[in-house]
Amino acid sequence: MWNPSRKIRIIASRMLTVLFSLTMIFHVVALFQIIPYQYLWGGRLSSLEEMYVMETVSLLVNGFFLWSSIRYLQYINQGLVPIWIRLVFSFIGFIFLLNTIGNLVAFTNLETLLATPVTAFLSVISFSLVPKYENKTS
Structure with missing residues (x-):
């Protein structure tokens, strides 16, 4: 099973931090x-x-995702990523996987063409943070 290095995980969590921040700006x-x-x-x-309700929920959910990415960075810098945060990223990865499928069947070409690759990318990055990590040298 693939187990990304500390450096890959730091890059991935920083990328998620930036992407979730940009997503919040979009919302x-x-x-x-x-x-x-x-x-x-x-x-x-x-x-x-309906838009106000859905966008407000999206803003709150993305705020949670952003907070989770920041927490992941804090944990990886301490040398041990606890299971609860890995489970959160399993959930986030699954949400983005479902969102990717939803984008593929969207009524608008804009969403299909722009959002599908973004959500697929977010799903892959989120899943990369799931495998157990423990820094043996700390």
Whole structure:
């Protein structure tokens, strides 16, 4: 089984930190209606109110993902990544895997073409943080 090195895990968690930060900015932009809600959520939103609910939930969830990425970096720097944070990244990876499938069947080409590779990438990176890590030299 693939067990990424400490360096790979640090790079992956930093990438997730940046990507989740950018995703949160995207959701804020969506909340301010700079992006029409018809282009969000695979074109399945039917009202502005629905968009506010979904984007607020997305912002909160991505905030949790961002917090998890920061915690992972803190743990890896201490030399031991506990199982609970690895389980969180299993969950995050699975969520992004499902999201990738959802993006493939989106009603809008924009979501299919832009979001699918991003969510697939996020899923792979998240799953790379799951294997057990223990720094034997600490």
